Amino acid sequence: MRAKPARDENELIRTAAGGDRAAFDELLRLKRERVVRTAYQITGELDDALDVAQAVFIKVWQGIGRFDLERKFDTWLYRITVNAGIDLLRSRGPKGVLQPLPDDPSDLVSATTRGAEETLDLGRLQQAFTRLAGGLAPQQRAVFVLKEIEGQPTAEVARILGIAESTVRNHLLQARRILRAGIERDYPELVPGANDRTSENGSDDVADGTEEKS
Amino acid sequence: MVTAGVGEPAATTGPTPPPHAVDPAEREQILRHVSGCRACRDRLVELDPGALFALLSLRQPPAAALDDLSRRVSAEIDAERRPVARVRFAAVASLAASVLLAVALGVYFKRAPVNEPDPFRADLESYLERLDRDSPVPGVELISSPGEAQVVDFKIGDTQVVMIFDEALNL
Numbered sequence: 060m061r062a063k064p065a066r067d068e069n070e071l072i073r074t075a076a077g078g079d080r081a082a083f084d085e086l087l088r089l090k091r092e093r094v095v096r097t098a099y100q101i102t103g104e105l106d107d108a109l110d111v112a113q114a115v116f117i118k119v120w121q122g123i124g125r126f127d128l129e130r131k132f133d134t135w136l137y138r139i140t141v142n143a144g145i146d147l148l149r150s151r152g153p154k155g156v157l158q159p160l161p162d163d164p165s166d167l168v169s170a171t172t173r174g175a176e177e178t179l180d181l182g183r184l185q186q187a188f189t190r191l192a193g194g195l196a197p198q199q200r201a202v203f204v205l206k207e208i209e210g211q212p213t214a215e216v217a218r219i220l221g222i223a224e225s226t227v228r229n230h231l232l233q234a235r236r237i238l239r240a241g242i243e244r245d246y247p248e249l250v251p252g253a254n255d256r257t258s259e260n261g262s263d264d265v266a267d268g269t270e271e272k273s
Numbered sequence: 274m275v276t277a278g279v280g281e282p283a284a285t286t287g288p289t290p291p292p293h294a295v296d297p298a299e300r301e302q303i304l305r306h307v308s309g310c311r312a313c314r315d316r317l318v319e320l321d322p323g324a325l326f327a328l329l330s331l332r333q334p335p336a337a338a339l340d341d342l343s344r345r346v347s348a349e350i351d352a353e354r355r356p357v358a359r360v361r362f363a364a365v366a367s368l369a370a371s372v373l374l375a376v377a378l379g380v381y382f383k384r385a386p387v388n389e390p391d392p393f394r395a396d397l398e399s400y401l402e403r404l405d406r407d408s409p410v411p412g413v414e415l416i417s418s419p420g421e422a423q424v425v426d427f428k429i430g431d432t433q434v435v436m437i438f439d440e441a442l443n444l
Contacts, residue, residue: 084347091342095334105334109342116346117353178309179325181332188326207323208330210300239323250322251315 072132076123083123087116093209094140100204101144101197103189111143118143137205137219145197184249191241195234198222202230203238304331396429 068089074082094115099108118139126135192200198220205216206227213231217224242250295303307313308328317324422439 080350084343087343087346091339092333095339095342096330096332099334100329105338108334109338109345112342113345113349116342117349120346120350179314179328181308181328184325185329185332188329203326207327210297210327210330212294235321235323238326239321242322242325249325250318 068132069128072123072126073128075120076126076128078124083120086119090136091116094136097137097140097204097209098144100188100192100208101141101201102147103192107147108144111140111147114143115139134215134218137209137211138221141201141205141219145201148197148200179249183246187242187246187249188238191238191245194237194241196230199230199234199237202227203234206231207235301331304328 068086071082071086071089075086091112095108095112098111098115099105102108102111115136119136126132192203195203201220202216205211205219206213211219213224213227217227220227304327307317308331314325422437422442425434425436425438427434
């Protein structure tokens with residue numbers, strides 16, 4: 060017997076918009092991982108990320124009936140997620156430049172990769188990011204997460220955050236500079252030889268000038 | 274090597290992506306390779322150490338946490354639906370009760386209008402108050418029968434009333 064093919068995402072969105080709970084549940088299953096991961100990278104804690112994700116999907120359920128089906132669903136979903144994450148960050152108030160290391164560095168699970176010796180310790184990299192990203196302004200952090208970690212195009216990041224693309228580029232420039240300095244200073248084992256090479260280049264911003272050309 | 278985000282993915286909608294763009298699946302493939310390849314990683318670090326953080330997209334929330342999230346969302350939606358149903362039922366019930374009460378009162382007042390004067394009743398009360406067999410009132414005629422019977426004959430409005438008082442009378 061043939062397995063029933065998964066419903067097309069647009070069809071799911073349309074059906075869920077009509078109040079179909081099963082379609083919404085399927086949409087939730089489809090999107091939950093990215094929502095939680097994005098919220099986690101913005102908030103730095105899994106419990107907070109799950110709370111944010113819960114609020115996000117409740118908002119989606121409440122608002123999907125009014126969602127303009129001509130628009131891109133993911134833009135809306137990311138916008139709700141990022142805004143909820145930023146709100147949570149701001150509600151915490153200033154915690155200083157550096158956050159303490161998370162109690163449980165294995166909040167997220169690293170995907171299995173080949174070659175154990177050669178494989179980067181993603182748990183350690185996560186610790187570094189969570190700590191160093193505490194030094195970023197909430198919107199800078201959101202831009203970095205969407206652009207660098209989630210791989211969203213600059214124009215899409217601008218749409219999600221409701222800001223100009225030039226502002227996205229500016230936030231990204233600042234965030235990269237702060238994170239680069241932090242990882243080279245505090246986590247040299249993750250970037251062996253980076254200091255030498257950077258000083259050889261004589262530039263603090265090797266990649267920034269190439270970003271929009273690429 | 275594209276330094277910006279280790280391969281900017283192609284947009285799924287909107288303007289045509291630039292020629293270098295990779296789709297999300299290709300991006301993930303590249304990142305998995307970089308994660309496990311020391312040479313590529315060193316090259317990436319050489320260009321931009323911060324670009325290493327793109328590898329964090331390979332990390333996933335635990336499956337149990339995601340299932341728990343689904344349960345929490347479902348429970349909250351269900352919980353939000355129930356009070357709405359209860360409120361709706363209560364609203365309908367109270368509306369029905371109000372209508373029923375209004376109809377009942379309407380029927381009652383229509384059948385027994387309290388403000389409408391009843392001339393017969395008013396006249397009767399007035400006469401009965403003033404009735405005194407020892408001092409006949411105008412319009413009331415007392416007729417003494419040979420026996421013990423007494424007849425009171427009076428008129429209220431257009432109605433003629435005859436009252437017979439006789440202990441021996443057996444109807």
